[in-house]
Amino acid sequence: MNEEKKTLFSAIQPSGIITLGNYIGAIRNWKDLMDKCNCIYALADLHTLTVKQVPAQLRSNTYELAAIYIASGIDPEKCIFFVQSHVGAHAELTWILNTMTYPGELSRMTQFKDKSRSHADNVNMGLMDYPVLMASDILLYNADLVPVGQDQKQHLEITRDLAIRFNNRYSETFTVPEPYISSVGAKISSLQDPEKKMSKSDPNVNAFISLNDDRDTIIRKFKRAVTDSDNEIVFSEEKPGISNLITIYSTVTGKSIESIEQEFEGVGYGDFKIAVGESVADLIDPIREEKNKILKDKAYLDSVFKRGAEQAERIAYRTLSKVYRKVGLVERKH
Ligand code: ATP
Ligand code: LTN
DSSP: OOTTSOEEEEEEOOSSSOBHHHIIIIIHHHHHHTTTSEEEEEEOHHHHTTSOOOHHHHHHHHHHHHHHHHHTTOOTTTSEEEEGGGOTHHHHHHHHHHTTOOHHHHHTOHHHHHHHHHTGGGOOHHHHHHHHHHHHHHHHTTOSEEEOOGGGHHHHHHHHHHHHHHHHHHSSOSOOOEEEOOSSSSSOBOSSOTTSBOOTTOSOGGGOOBTTOOHHHHHHHHHTOOOOSSOOOOOOTTOHHHHHHHHHHHHHHOOOHHHHHHHTTTOOHHHHHHHHHHHHHHHHHHHHHHHHHHHTOHHHHHHHHHHHHHHHHHHHHHHHHHHHHHHTOOOOOO
């Protein structure tokens, strides 16, 4: 780790095949930050257990997500890249932080409320405790920056509160992290309900573009995307459907919103939707093909996980033993 560079931590849950929203809101920025920061990227598999998972599916989603990270340009030689459950310190720090977190802080979280509604048959303690595990992920590495989409901002606030609370109670220990949320693309909406975020666990497959979708599927989903009644390609809060498509097109092509409005002046929604679909397919096709190649070599992925866990563990356990000492637990002698 280069001491002069800032440390950055982020993670995605292997809870399904990732969407265009995850790519634009998270992974795309990770790549750009790799040369500027010491980057640590995790596969947050423990977080996925907060909702019911099919065990074999979870395992295969974890390999899929790892292959997608690499196919998207996250080079495991240039960052620390690991599976959360391989480093025990994450669960251990969660216990300590749980003793300083209040139920009221967790029960008011938007994600908890949303998921309690969508998984009403399984509102478990882990679902409520999700942000504390996330805080542990970040604080173990003393991350300065955490690149995430808009939906995770609240969880970053709890993380900051817990870091400050611990530092005040036991003396300076944790770095208080800053969220890094890009101005465009931090919230990509569902293609079927622009008021909702695009989510990989949406039961309606037409609501999201998955990184496994082929060109025809992508274009078909964009053609079916819900838009507003007028036919003008203009970005506006009153037109969330078309504005979402403009945001996607802008982030994927690098063109500004104004230049897109000019380019498509007088063009109907139908043609614009095809243009957005084509541009997204151009982005996703090579990533999907590369991902499928990488996936064939499980031994390679296992070796990446092994090395990443060793690197992460060294940092994480250094922080955890400091925490254990500060709260008064007796040190284990080796
Ligand atoms: P799930 O549907 O299983 O809850 P998710 O699709 O919301 O999952 P996460 O694994 O929770 O995805 O999020 C991974 C990253 O992607 C986070 O940084 C999150 O902020 C970002 N992200 C998720 N959805 C979007 C979206 N619609 N737009 C932009 N960023 C997003
Ligand atoms: N909760 C995150 C995934 C996640 C994460 C993290 C993100 C788990 N641990 C630490 C940033 C830092 C989500 O995006 N749903």
